[in-house]
Amino acid sequence: MYLLDLFGTAVFAVTGSLAAGRKQLDVFGVMVVAAVTAVGGGTIRDLILGIRPVFWVRDTNYVVLSVAAALVTFVVARYYKMPESLLLVFDAFGLAVFTVIGCEAAMRQSAPVLIAVITGTMTGSAGGMMRDVLCGEVPLILRKEIYATASLLGGVVFLLMSAMGFRFWMSGSAAGLVVLTTRLAAIRWGLSLPKFIARDR
């Protein structure tokens, strides 16, 4: 699980770097946006739940990995075009892992189930939202394709199965699969949630 977590962190750092690159940030800005994307969701989760200090202060691997991934992306992107579809799959994978970890963290604090669903979604999505705010854009996940919703579904599955007594690895895998398939299906067929339509505007 720890290795999967680090993998998710690296993937999120890469997507953060690419977003920063589109805004022509410098190498420091790329590192910051990459780190915020990778550890931002988990940071907000820890603050909300009152876990202190936040996880990446306790285990610096997350930061080291984020910064390393940002630097590699910074260099590699000059010479190669990143295969976008592969990145999307990796990102969906990271979303799945982060969701399970976020739910688990809330459960370990014996927070209510609703809160666990929220922190799961938050761990997966808040980093990407902070990335978009830093890049001066309305967060993508609030307006395009099913993303956080995949995470929400996975969180519900995880908590239901945990409540039914399944072991961590079983409910975690099932939840992860739900996130992954929902998200990949959304990408494949361009599924979106209905948009807000107001009368008389």
Next chain:
Amino acid sequence: MYLLDLFGTAVFAVTGSLAAGRKQLDVFGVMVVAAVTAVGGGTIRDLILGIRPVFWVRDTNYVVLSVAAALVTFVVARYYKMPESLLLVFDAFGLAVFTVIGCEAAMRQSAPVLIAVITGTMTGSAGGMMRDVLCGEVPLILRKEIYATASLLGGVVFLLMSAMGFRFWMSGSAAGLVVLTTRLAAIRWGLSLPKFIARDR
């Protein structure tokens, strides 16, 4: 007081949903922005004061209500135009309630009086600021009409009266009335604070 608090939460969630709707967010985005608007100010207050976990983790009614208000708004706004002036009055009411709650929270932590004024204003206004940042705009309350200032005035009244030994319900009502009348007067006559004017630009 608890019921008033929930009422304020619902109203803020509705204004958050409408702001999200103007940006064409999807139903998930609307829920997120609504929840951030409704509980964002109190969340920052709790983090700043070191109250943990934050209030909506301890009492999930706030989140349930925010999400429900967002969904109702999402559906209703398709068929009816919300009466804007009524919403403004309700919002002023929510601001009054949140201000008193924010001051009270700081006092219970025996924070300095100045901090209580700040957390009162923060509880009322920070959610709206986060809403605007998420929607990609410079927060309205930093540039238009008297809003946070009404909250500030109310906070001062609340703390003065509390210091003079008045009971909670008396100082709370008086402070709430001050916020409400200041804000409604500002809306009615378009009162604004002076803007920053720089020489030689």
Next chain:
Amino acid sequence: MYLLDLFGTAVFAVTGSLAAGRKQLDVFGVMVVAAVTAVGGGTIRDLILGIRPVFWVRDTNYVVLSVAAALVTFVVARYYKMPESLLLVFDAFGLAVFTVIGCEAAMRQSAPVLIAVITGTMTGSAGGMMRDVLCGEVPLILRKEIYATASLLGGVVFLLMSAMGFRFWMSGSAAGLVVLTTRLAAIRWGLSLPKFIARDR
């Protein structure tokens, strides 16, 4: 050190006010943006490290000073044009002080060295980033001239010297000098970090 800290706070509040002024915020907005710029970095640092309540709740001088500096700037800027180059030098000075304080805070919590470097940079730069986000812009320090990098270098020097057993005032002064000269050199010769360049876009 405390006086230097207050000086840095005032300078950051002035730069925050001027940025708010460029966006035509009103006097309340100017105060908020000034305070966020001045105490925002240290607030995030305290939240991340789990220090609670945050520093300006324990010592209200920081807030009083920020608000006072904002009001003075608000009035003075109507009649005089602030000498921009002097402000940049003062700001570099504030960055130096905040960096040392941020590193020191992490060390006192016996956080890992890497975290101390990060909280040092954060204390110096996160306030400015929040200022720019509130003003609806992509943070300057992520894309222009060497700024946070100066802070980063200073942090490394401070921690190396502390690890080698130098007293606080010696490693602090040396680190401060490194920040100051790096930043001033960057301003003088317009030094920037390399920007992100992606192939095929």
